[in-house]
Amino acid sequence: MTCIHDDPEVFATTALAGFASVYARNVRPVTGGVLRSTATPEGKVAVVVGGGSGHYPAFAGFVGPGLADAAVAGDVFASPSAHSVAHVTRLAHRGGGILLGFGKYAGDVMNFGLAAERLQSEGIDVRILPVTDDVASGPADKPELRRGVAGDLVVFKIVGAAAEAGLNLDEVERVGIKANARTVTFGVAFTGCTLPGAKQPLFTVPTQRMGIGLGIHGEPGISEDNVLPAKELAALLVNKLLSERPANCSGRVAVVLNGLGCTKYEELFVLWVGIEAVLKQAGLTLVQPEVGEFVTSLDMAGCSLTITWLDEELEKFWCAPADTPVMRRGAIIPTEPAAPISEASQEITSFPAATAASQANGKCIAGLIAEIADVMRTAENDLGRIDALAGDGDHGMGMTRGSAAAAEAARKAVAAGAGAASVLAVAGDAWADRAGGTSGALWGLALRTWSTALSDQREVTPQDVAKGAQASLDAVKRLGRAKIGDKTLVDSFEPFVVTLSEQIAKGVALNAAWNEAARVSTAAAEQTAQLTPKLGRARSHTTRSLGHPDAGAVSLAMCARTVGAILDRP
Amino acid sequence: MTCIHDDPEVFATTALAGFASVYARNVRPVTGGVLRSTATPEGKVAVVVGGGSGHYPAFAGFVGPGLADAAVAGDVFASPSAHSVAHVTRLAHRGGGILLGFGKYAGDVMNFGLAAERLQSEGIDVRILPVTDDVASGPADKPELRRGVAGDLVVFKIVGAAAEAGLNLDEVERVGIKANARTVTFGVAFTGCTLPGAKQPLFTVPTQRMGIGLGIHGEPGISEDNVLPAKELAALLVNKLLSERPANCSGRVAVVLNGLGCTKYEELFVLWVGIEAVLKQAGLTLVQPEVGEFVTSLDMAGCSLTITWLDEELEKFWCAPADTPVMRRGAIIPTEPAAPISEASQEITSFPAATAASQANGKCIAGLIAEIADVMRTAENDLGRIDALAGDGDHGMGMTRGSAAAAEAARKAVAAGAGAASVLAVAGDAWADRAGGTSGALWGLALRTWSTALSDQREVTPQDVAKGAQASLDAVKRLGRAKIGDKTLVDSFEPFVVTLSEQIAKGVALNAAWNEAARVSTAAAEQTAQLTPKLGRARSHTTRSLGHPDAGAVSLAMCARTVGAILDRP
CATH class of the missing domain: 1.25.40.340 (DhaL domain)
Structure with a gap:
């Protein structure tokens, strides 16, 4: 249930205004989205991301040094208009061209596409990067049919770092296409979600059941099953993704375990123990994994697992520093590892002699x-x-x-x-x-x-x-x-x-x-x-x-x- | 509903293990809790916090440079045992004495108190700091009757920074007592929460109603009302806290808007717009406010507002750098403010002449x-x-x-x-x-x-x-x-x-x-x-x-x- 709102009509714009006020250190509000509030060098490729609202921290929470330059926000679960995308993008442009990143949905493809055409006609070099990581939404041999879900985080993080490193637009686009091609996500949902002001949930999942592959707007999944114990759920998610392991894979992976909204951190950590075990058993090395809420669906309960098959270049950009409201990489305070400690066994095994x-x-x-x-x-x-x-x-x-x-x-x-x-x-x-x-x-x-x-x-x-x-x-x-x-x-x-x-x-x-x-x-x-x-x-x-x-x-x-x-x- | 778990008996310990694995950069697991994984100087006062599990990021998510040295975790909604508290605390001790911080609940008072006695008897100087910020749980003139809720974040942040700054145990305790005395919280809940493995929620709130002052373990609140529009809810929360404004108050406040679990970020940001307006109207200056999830209650829906009436010393420690899994303060990448932009009005007001x-x-x-x-x-x-x-x-x-x-x-x-x-x-x-x-x-x-x-x-x-x-x-x-x-x-x-x-x-x-x-x-x-x-x-x-x-x-x-x-x- 979405309980806190005034007029549902202005829910998305009010939330964005509140967000921008709290995170004024990182972002500043403009009509239709947010820009970084910090200076970027002239000529840097600007990474602009966006999509419907209701998925916080996607997408405004990813704006800041090392990641996106701006985010465009549509209404709840609705793509921003081409007008909005073009407006925010123009303000973010620093002369180095634009990479427009979004999850692949019909509305986003249209609006970001129209905006790109409009900006091209104004002389701004723009490339679009639709993310297609959701393996439940299309077959492996037709990735262009797939939707974009929590893989957004990894793909945008990598292109953001590439742009920050000073790569030109062709190069940033190349890195982004590669990152997307090597990123896969699979998820489950336990409950539906409720649009602000709606009396009924958008859809429901029967109690003690889970929708497998269910989309972040409630798009139907590929099947339904009883809720599994954590270890079995971990195996289900990992094995589906491992089945798409590419041939040229180093065995080093970026991993994101994402909560959809009402599945809490402690549940995600419990699941993580199982996921980590299965991934390590498969011989993989986990590089700076993330467990938390990155692409949510209002108050939906559920989670998704994302794997990006890294190569040296992708790993460098995945690990590079970033300082955004939600995705942060790198140390604030310099530290050194602590000395090892040993915990003495605490079980008492011998007792005073007794009659x-x-x-x-x-x-x-x-x-x-x-x-x-x-x-x-x-x-x-x-x-x-x-x-x-x-x-x-x-x-x-x-x-x-x-x-x-x-x-x-x-x-x-x-x-x-x-x-x-x-x-x-x-x-x-x-x-x-x-x-x-x-x-x-x-x-x-x-x-x-x-x-x-x-x-x-x-x-x-x-x-x-x-x-x-x-x-x-x-x-x-x-x-x-x-x-x-x-x-x-x-x-x-x-x-x-x-x-x-x-x-x-x-x-x-x-x-x-x-x-x-x-x-x-x-x-x-x-x-x-x-x-x-x-x-x-x-x-x-x-x-x-x-x-x-x-x-x-x-x-x-x-x-x-x-x-x-x-x-x-x- | 808590959907992801294996044996509920090991939910809390498994969650802690998963957390420690993901955040190995910040923490390392020990029996009963986590310690910083980074070195601290000999003689530094160690700040050890803790309480029941089910409240993530409280308390393990607050461990790291600038904040806590260790956290002790009990089972879900249950205080850790005195044995656990003493064990983790011994490992965290660096010779400078210990400040034990926890929310004031009967079980925590007993177990942290017993642990403190045990450690004192071993020659370790220990002070306890029970946080008592929840205005709904006792009258203003008897703060010692009050429970500790999201005010934990502010109080622990401040004592953590004081310890990091090298203050001795007497001074850290003095600062902590002052921070607690000047911190107040008021909250509402829209739904109950479900213990891992339980078939039924621990308690329920009728649909479209809210429990006012309801505790983070479902302790009964002070009243029940219909769910209010966001602006009215903002006024309700702020006005209750302003009624306890101390006489010697500078007008500068730390503010935390905390989500209990299933109340999502976008709802909190919508509410924040109203809260910020009422606080500013009251002539207050908001210092580095935080909006997010800091002290949760499994999958409960609801939120709380915390205000700390700052003085110069408290403000310095509230704003000091911190680098923990959840609470982070300070920049990773050096930045400068961006140049101002102006957005042209987008409304078309004149049209070609028409017949x-x-x-x-x-x-x-x-x-x-x-x-x-x-x-x-x-x-x-x-x-x-x-x-x-x-x-x-x-x-x-x-x-x-x-x-x-x-x-x-x-x-x-x-x-x-x-x-x-x-x-x-x-x-x-x-x-x-x-x-x-x-x-x-x-x-x-x-x-x-x-x-x-x-x-x-x-x-x-x-x-x-x-x-x-x-x-x-x-x-x-x-x-x-x-x-x-x-x-x-x-x-x-x-x-x-x-x-x-x-x-x-x-x-x-x-x-x-x-x-x-x-x-x-x-x-x-x-x-x-x-x-x-x-x-x-x-x-x-x-x-x-x-x-x-x-x-x-x-x-x-x-x-x-x-x-x-x-x-x-x-």
């Missing part, structure tokens, strides 16, 4: 934590839902990760012969380390503190358990700065500890005492539905969580019940 | 175009829908814009006394210029070419009309390189011209001839539903448009019928 009795207790503790991990995995979504009402919804995920890591660490410690105190301590550390977040810090501290009341030498007594529980509660209250009534896990933890201590002091057996404490804790957790989170402590200070219990209090009671049920087993 | 008869014809032509513009406006959505089946869906928009501009230009020409040929010519130019795209180029050329058969001196004859139509068709076929059967507007234009010419040659009256031609043209437009678009010419080479007529052929026939109906009027 057989304590080892047996340790094994029992590891078993309890393993069952807690099972319960948390089952409850993950429910806990996440409760948490999302007041916070960030990560509670279920954090508890699942933390308890699973704790169970694994405890299992390994038992296998290494650790006693009860050591097993509980490493479990706590693993929980904190893997879960992170609030619950990770609190649970990690709780278990580690609890372990200080145990020993690797003697058998665990009910009094040890009660003492550990009290120490644990105190530590949690200190770290979380929470007290009863703040709508946190303290609300179910404190009643649990109080009841457990009372029962054990009375001489009640551990299993019965624990289960009574778990019962009281569960009731208290449910009561948190009546509470308002304390301003600032919780992530919210609204009343949205009113009527819902606190996820941390609920999960703690759940763990207490799980342990109680096991202690009751014969 | 009264030709002026009357011109007025009639202007009237016809005005009615065409009305019809196109009404048909805009239908034409867009037909076009979206095979192309980019911009046909309705292009026809509406073009015909409206043509009608306006024709009206002005009539008012200036232009004759028939001039009226039609300027209408064609205006159509092409405003509509852009394929249809703009073709219609502009069609009308301008048609005008060459008319005159500003003598009255228009039916033969002139027929001759103009033929010239117009020839020009359109040449520019579009299309012939009958290619599924373009030629499919309805050519039968129109052929019939019109035949009828007029037979002596049929213009209105009857035109209407017969329009009838034939309409039938031919409908017949285009049977055609497959020619490979490469149309933007698609699939069969998705099979069974649907061509939008260009349909709109041409529609215009022909409109004119026919008017000619039939008494």
